[in-house]
Amino acid sequence: MATVRGDDNRCEGKLMTGKAVRGLSRLRQDAGYTQESFVKAFAKEAARIGIAASVSVRQLRRWEGEAPPLPHPGQQIVLEAMFGVPLVEMGFDVPRHRVTVSAPVSDPGEVGRRTFVADAGALAAVALVPTRPGPRFGSADAARLRTRLDGLYKTDHTVGSVPAMTQADRIEGEIMGTLADASYTGRIGRELQTMLAELHGHRAWYGYDGGRIGQGRAACMEALAAAQLVDDSLLQVSVLETLVLLAIKGDRVWEAASAVENAYRIAVRAGAGHTVRLVIALRDANVTTHAGDLSGARRALSRAVNHQGRADADVEVPKWARFVGPFEIDYATADMYVRAQQPGRAVPFLRAAVRAMGDDLARNSTSYRVKLARVLLEAGEVEEACAEMTAVLDACGAIASPRLLGKIREFQRAAAGVDSVTARECGERIRGSVM
Known part of the structure; x- marks a missing residue:
């Protein structure tokens, strides 16, 4: 996107926009952000493109109000990167030397510091509001689908993995159909992809429970890829702890040990609580016990006891980790003694x-x-x-x-x-x- 030059007689001093084509508030809402989540997303985008810029909720409210103050140049870069439209189309009065317009990247003339690849207004409309002909899928629809997905835990725990798999098949069909054909915001799309990652994680467990180790491992790989795409660290840990069980069952001890180490690394990086780390310690005990490393098993169980004693301090526990408790530690300890004959x-x-x-x-x-x-x-x-x-x-x-x-x-x-x-x-x- 090239910068408007001083010899353009249409621009004197500031380019006054009058009524914005698409205000910042509308852009934010179409993208599925609350004011609080936008502030977090802004910081993440700034870090991604290497710009030292931030915004507070208070400042965002001023930007979305009457006569908004002009963002500084660093903030402008981040805002335009997030929404794909020039700052002038977000409702701001922009000095002529900071106005960005559409121009080819390969333009032999002078090109400014940013370039958009298409007409900015049309690009925003396509990117933020999908034009697929299917029905609109909103937050209420996502909440209903989430309730059914969470219900798989209860089905599996009460009547087993076979009926749970049947329910999972139906839910997966709905998620895939919605992602392919429906119209939804970016936030809803990410939530749907997160649910799909969780569903693959369920399938991995059903593969383990049903003795279909190859299918379970394939589901693990699908779940890991999907969890990485939505950047959900704790979901990755969930998949890895299931992969440990599958790898042990398939006599791939090296893979199980690697999954444990990766789960530890991701949990530390994500600042996971003691309950999540308790699950990982128990999987560590599974691996070392299976390998006959009873000293390693005792160390892993000691870590598990330590985390269990501090689990009450956890503010939030992922659904997949709520099954764990002292009885799991006792069970793993018994396994160690059985392995020791x-x-x-x-x-x-x-x-x-x-x-x-x-x-x-x-x-x-x-x-x-x-x-x-x-x-x-x-x-x-x-x-x-x-x-x-x-x-x-x-x-x-x-x-x-x-x-x-x-x-x-x-x-x-x-x-x-x-x-x-x-x-x-x-x-x-x-x-x-x-x-």
Whole structure:
């Protein structure tokens, strides 16, 4: 965009705009910003293009009022970069030497410090208000879709990943269709892309729960790419913690360890709270336990206990991290003892984890009880192990989780090797219930 020169007789002193073509307030609202979020976006854009400029909410209100004061040159650069229109079209009276107009970048004449690639007014209309013929998708529509997406957590925790996957398929279809065909603001578009990233994260977990490791890893890669595009650090951590589980299941310990290290790095950079760091520490314990590094597992569990003790200080906890609690630490500690071939020491930790598990986490609670039954069997407590498994069979009929079913069958195979009437009867009960 070239600067208007002094020999243009139409410009004397200041170029007076009269009524603005598109005022700053309208531009801001069309882009989906509140005054507060605009101030943050302004600072981010300034940092991105290397300009030392900022704005406060108070100053923004003055800019959007009557007879707005002129932004200084650095602020002008940022404003024009954010909206793609010259300052003169935002409602300001601009001195002639600071007016920018459309001109080709390759113009052989003198070219000013900025150039727009198209007519500024038309560019703003296209960029900020999509012209697709589809229906308008607003904040109320996004809120309804968000409620359904968040409901996937409850479905998975109460009745398992199979029905949750069915719901996820429908939600993904709606998000993809809306992104492709509907009309929405930039803010709503970013929210839709964030929801799509979360949905891929759900799919990654369903791949783990269903034993479809390849599909789960592919979903992780989709989720990571989408989370990076919307610059959501904590969402990236969420995906990485699922990738740890998938990598362990696929016997890719190096990948799991790398995912843990990256999750730590991103969490520190984002200033994540203790609950998020607790989840990462537990995944660290998963990796080290699987690798047989019991000293590393103890260190990771020590960090987990430390973060758990300070989690009450967290102001906000992401939805994906709200499942975590002391029972997860007990479960991971029991895993460490099982890996060390000390099932008797694992039993009290598993009992504590089962007791502490809430009723709203039915799938996890049932999975924990199956683990307890198996460890009791390994510890020689056959009667108690079979009683625990019988209670599981009585409670798990409504839960559709391939991983849970696999654990029950593992117990059945282990019980078949025990010379006990109780164990044989328990095996028959399992065969009649889940086969």
